[in-house]
Structures are given as C-alpha cells and as structure tokens.
Amino acid sequence: MTDSNYKDMEDSMTEDNTENRTAGGIGSLVDNVPKLGFGLMRLPRIDGGNDIDTEQLKEMVDLFLSKGFTYFDTAYGYEGSEAAIAEALVQRHPRESYLLATKLPAWKAKTTADAEQMFWTSLERTGAGYFDYYLLHNLGADRTHTFDDFGIWDFLAKQKQSGLIRHLGFSFHDKASLLDEVLSKHPEVDFVQLQLNYADWENPMVESRKCYETARRHNKPIVIMEPVKGGALTTLPDAAVAVLRKANPKASLASWAIRFAASLDGVITVLSGMSNMDQMRDNVSFMKDFRPLDEQEQEVIVKARIEIEKVPIVPCTSCGYCLPECPQNIAIPGIFEAMNNLLLYGNKRSCSFTYTWNTRLQGKGVASDCIECGACEAVCTQHIAIIEELKRASDMFGE
Numbered sequence: 502m503t504d505s506n507y508k509d510m511e512d513s514m515t516e517d518n519t520e521n522r523t524a525g526g527i528g529s530l531v532d533n534v535p536k537l538g539f540g541l542m543r544l545p546r547i548d549g550g551n552d553i554d555t556e557q558l559k560e561m562v563d564l565f566l567s568k569g570f571t572y573f574d575t576a577y578g579y580e581g582s583e584a585a586i587a588e589a590l591v592q593r594h595p596r597e598s599y600l601l602a603t604k605l606p607a608w609k610a611k612t613t614a615d616a617e618q619m620f621w622t623s624l625e626r627t628g629a630g631y632f633d634y635y636l637l638h639n640l641g642a643d644r645t646h647t648f649d650d651f652g653i654w655d656f657l658a659k660q661k662q663s664g665l666i667r668h669l670g671f672s673f674h675d676k677a678s679l680l681d682e683v684l685s686k687h688p689e690v691d692f693v694q695l696q697l698n699y700a701d702w703e704n705p706m707v708e709s710r711k712c713y714e715t716a717r718r719h720n721k722p723i724v725i726m727e728p729v730k731g732g733a734l735t736t737l738p739d740a741a742v743a744v745l746r747k748a749n750p751k752a753s754l755a756s757w758a759i760r761f762a763a764s765l766d767g768v769i770t771v772l773s774g775m776s777n778m779d780q781m782r783d784n785v786s787f788m789k790d791f792r793p794l795d796e797q798e799q800e801v802i803v804k805a806r807i808e809i810e811k812v813p814i815v816p817c818t819s820c821g822y823c824l825p826e827c828p829q830n831i832a833i834p835g836i837f838e839a840m841n842n843l844l845l846y847g848n849k850r851s852c853s854f855t856y857t858w859n860t861r862l863q864g865k866g867v868a869s870d871c872i873e874c875g876a877c878e879a880v881c882t883q884h885i886a887i888i889e890e891l892k893r894a895s896d897m898f899g900e
C-alpha cells in the first residue's frame with residue numbers, strides 16, 4: 502500500500518471505526534494489557550553484525566504471543582525495526598492478536614512535510630493498517646518545540662480522529678518539571694512513556710520517581726522503558742548481586758528490575774528490549790504469571806540500590822541518540838560500556854578488549870578522537886557530561 506492509499510484510507514474512515522477502536526476507554530489501558538512489552542530497539546543480529554536476524558525474531562514473536570503477551574514497541578528511528586516487525590509479526594499473525602506502538606521523531610525533520618511523512622512511512626513499513634499506540638518520540642530538551650513548530654500535535658490528533666491511531670502519547674527523556682509542563686499543555690494525551698528503573702529511582706540526573714509521580718498526578722497511564730537500564734542492571738556490583746541472590750537465588754537480575762517497574766500502580770506495560778531467545782525465555786518465565794513485588798522484596802530492592810549507588814558509573818543506557826551527531830564517529834556508548842565494566846568489575850584485560858572491539862574493530866573513533874564540539878551532549882537522553890567522561894575513558898584505556 503502506498504502513502505497516498507493510506508491518506509485515502511484516512512479520508513474514508515468513519516466515526517463508527519473511531520468509536521470501535523477506542524472502545525474501553527483509558528481506564529482499560531492499565532488493566533487489559535499484559536505487563537511485559539517487547540521493545541524492538543535491540544533486535545537479534547546475525548553473527549553479532551548489523552543484519553537483523555529475522556528468523557530468530559519470528560521465533561521470539563511466536564513465543565511472546567503464545568505466552569499471552571501482546572504489546573510490541575518499535576519506532577520510525579529504530580533502523581530496520583519497523584520492516585522487521587512487519588515480516589515477523591504483522592504478516593504472520595491476525596491484526597487483532599497484538600498491539601503495535603511506534604513513534605515519530607519530529608526533531609529529525611527539516612520541514613512539516615518531512616515530519617508528517619514519518620507517520621505515513623511507518624504505516625507503510627509496518628503494514629499494520631493502524632497503530633494501537635502512537636507516540637511523539639523522545640520529548641525533552643530542545644527536541645520538544647519541534648513538535649509544536651511542525652504542528653505535529655494537531656496532525657496526530659487528526660489521525661486519531663480518523664481511526665489510524667487508537668491511543669496517542671509521547672515518550673519522554675527529561676526532568677519532571679518539563680514533563681509537568683508538557684502534560685499541562687496537552688491534557689488530551691492518553692498515556693506517557695517514561696524511562697524508569699529501580700537504580701535511578703532517586704537519581705537526580707534521571708528523576709525516575711519524580712517523573713513517575715508527575716504522570717500519576719496528571720492521571721496518565723504509563724508505559725515504562727529501560728527498566729533494566731539498557732542491560733546495566735544485569736551487570737551489578739558484587740555487593741548488590743549478593744543482596745539479590747541471598748533474597749532469591751533462582752531469580753535473574755533482570756527479573757528484579759522488570760518486576761519492580763511492573764509493580765508500580767498505573768503502569769500499562771513494561772518494555773524489555775529483548776535481543777535473543779534466552780532473554781525472551783527468561784522474561785516470559787517470570788512475567789507470565791506476574792506477581793508484584795511484596796513488601797520484603799521491595800526492601801531487598803532498596804538494599805541493592807544502596808550497594809549500586811556506592812559505585813560511580815556513567816549512566817549511559819546505550820540509546821544511541823548521540824551517535825549520528827558525532828563528527829568523529831566515536832563509539833560513545835560502546836566506550837562507556839567498557840568504562841562501566843571496568844569501574845564495576847576491575848577486569849582490565851577483558852574491558853580493554855571490549856573497548857577495542859567497540860571502537861577500532863568496528864571502524865569507529867576512540868575517546869581521544871573527541872574534538873569537544875558538544876553535539877552529542879545536546880541530545881544525550883541521560884544528560885551525561887560526555888566530553889569529560891571521554892577524557893576519563895581516554896585516561897583509563899590509554900587512547
């Protein structure tokens with residue numbers, strides 16, 4: 502189907518369709534969606550390369566659906582993701598058997614037409630016909646105004662009216678005060694998507710708790726992203742691991758993080774960026790018959806957080822937003838991954854290999870290549886002082 506076909510479809514949608522697709526109202530969002538969602542940013546790759554492993558993705562999709570889960574979260578900007586989910590999900594399963602979310606990054610567009618075109622492109626790439634959840638992608642900092650500049654709020658409200666969007670929301674990477682501002686200005690949004698994890702609950706750079714409480718104050722259902730902090734909460738300091746293992750020797754470290762997020766009131770679902778079948782099997786095992794953390798388990802989380810906070814690491818979630826901005830092609834998150842591993846575990850040999858693998862062996866720049874232009878810091882979702890951290894990395898790894 503072409504973009505113009507979709508535009509024709511928009512024109513022909515009836516009021517009845519709109520009512521049908523929004524049946525159940527906002528209150529049903531929290532109760533009717535299973536608490537584990539499939540985040541499609543870090544898809545399985547063939548031999549660790551760039552090509553998406555579509556066959557493995559099909560197996561993951563099938564397992565996910567067979568266990569009763571329904572929510573899939575992609576984005577216009579996740580390279581190859583919308584096309585991959587079209588092949589692995591949309592073309593293989595009945596449309597009513599799953600919920601599909603995607604996102605529009607207006608801050609990447611140069612004109613209104615470019616920004617609007619992202620919506621039509623996502624519809625065409627996925628072949629989904631309509632989106633159950635549609636998000637303005639990554640509001641925060643200088644990005645927020647671009648959605649106003651290009652009239653995207655009104656444009657998407659129109660698509661919702663026509664039935665091409667069931668629920669309209671936005672994903673957010675900034676402080677609670679700005680979230681409050683946006684929600685006050687746009688009370689019409691159906692939900693918000695927040696980065697939230699137990700380690701950053703009180704972290705002033707992320708403000709997980711404050712953002713959560715702000716969304717709740719505005720009575721907005723919440724989709725949670727990065728509950729495992731880009732995988733970082735599976736590589737905890739020994740003291741934190743000991744706390745969690747002592748409480749439950751069988752539970753995976755990811756399970757503590759995902760169950761913490763899913764236990765919060767008002768949560769629609771918790772997105773886990775599963776990259777292979779092993780991660781999928783682990784996640785569905787403890788989320789299939791989801792049980793919220795009890796009081797004792799909540800205390801265990803607090804103790805683990807205290808241990809984590811004793812180790813100063815770079816709070817990078819590997820979102821990758823900084824990468825296309827860097828004129829030196831520096832592997833910023835890859836460098837922070839090596840750096841954090843070294844800070845947490847002190848294994849210089851292994852971490853030096855990770856550093857080289859993530860940089861030179863991928864044809865990318867090292868920390869000392871930084872020319873301090875600041876382009877990466879302007880888009881960093883975690884507000885990291887990247888330039889200073891790269892200097893530290895250069896000292897640690899000698900280049």
Ligand code: SF4
Pocket residue numbers: 826827828829830831833870871872873874875876877878887888891
């Ligand atoms: S400040 Fe350094 S790392 Fe950041 S974009 Fe500029 S050159 Fe790249």
Ligand code: SF4
Pocket residue numbers: 816817818819820821822823824833834837880881882883884885887
């Ligand atoms: S440095 Fe910031 S923008 Fe870059 S990958 Fe890490 S969190 Fe994302």
